[in-house]
Amino acid sequence: MAKKTYAEKLKDPRWQKKRLEVLSDAEFQCELCGDTESTLHVHHKQYIKGHDVWEYERQQLACLCESCHENQHDLDVRFQDCYQGFLLMALAVKMKFIIFWLDFLVWKSRWIIFMSKCYTSAVMMLQITGEHYDETPFISVLPKRLA
Ligand SMILES: [Zn+2]
Numbered sequence: 001m002a003k004k005t006y007a008e009k010l011k012d013p014r015w016q017k018k019r020l021e022v023l024s025d026a027e028f029q030c031e032l033c034g035d036t037e038s039t040l041h042v043h044h045k046q047y048i049k050g051h052d053v054w055e056y057e058r059q060q061l062a063c064l065c066e067s068c069h070e071n072q073h074d075l076d077v078r079f080q081d082c083y084q085g086f087l088l089m090a091l092a093v094k095m096k097f098i099i100f101w102l103d104f105l106v107w108k109s110r111w112i113i114f115m116s117k118c119y120t121s122a123v124m125m126l127q128i129t130g131e132h133y134d135e136t137p138f139i140s141v142l143p144k145r146l147a
């Protein structure tokens with residue numbers, strides 16, 4: 001059987017049944033404003049990936065009048081925007097942190113290079129001046145009282 005579109009799924013008898021259950025449970029009243037005269041919609045509070053429209057529990061669905069339903073979807077869109085904004089911000093913070101970390105690594109490797117240059121030039125200096133140096137050349141360049 002070919003995959004049904006969302007509109008086709010809404011015509012499925014299983015959804016028709018679920019819808020009627022929600023409507024009668026809500027006593028054919030909008031659950032937000034109590035309207036009994038406008039067209040009533042059954043709204044999904046959330047969509048779960050892989051679930052068919054009728055595969056939801058009663059508490060995941062809401063009986064809403066046309067205008068409350070529209071408002072609810074506006075809110076969802078706004079929340080989605082907010083959430084995406086938050087994700088972007090979190091990503092930016094994370095990037096900042098990565099950059100900071102890379103900076104630290106560069107700084108650390110520069111420090112290591114600097115230290116090794118100091119070390120080799122100290123060794124070279126000792127060699128040039130012909131002074132005695134052993135396995136621990138750093139100690140031999142310390143002032144006498146510290147060595
Ligand atoms: Zn809806």
Ligand SMILES: [Zn+2]
Nearest residue numbers: 030033065068
């Ligand atoms: Zn309403």
